[in-house]
Amino acid sequence: MRGPGRDRDVDRGSEVGRRGQQPQFAATLQAHGHDELEIRVRTAYEEFIAPGKFTFRARDNAERLADVIKFNWEMISTDGDEVAAVGLEIFFLGADGRIKADYQFIEN
Helix, strand or coil, rough: CCCCCEEEEEECHHHHHHHHCCEEEEEEEEEHHHHHHHHHHHHHHHHHHHCCCEEEEEEECCEEEECCEEEEEEEECCCCEEEEEEEEEEEEECCCCCEEEEEEEEEC
């Protein structure tokens, strides 16, 4: 996916990286503020939901600690119940309780 806040990140301090092996890449997405969150949701809908190829469901593991919420989700193929992707979502909440930043890690 392309758009604001989308990039690929490397854990440069990992044990693998220190041993001289190929670093492990994790696809990550970031959104800060209402405008970027709106773009993220609209883009995901247009790319995955609107064509009718996938649905999303949250796993039952949401946890909150102060102003941070984390949970995993699954992207499910509509032509079966196959899990096409799994991600970890981390929300940072503002004083008003609304999401002020969203970090997404695509795990597979």
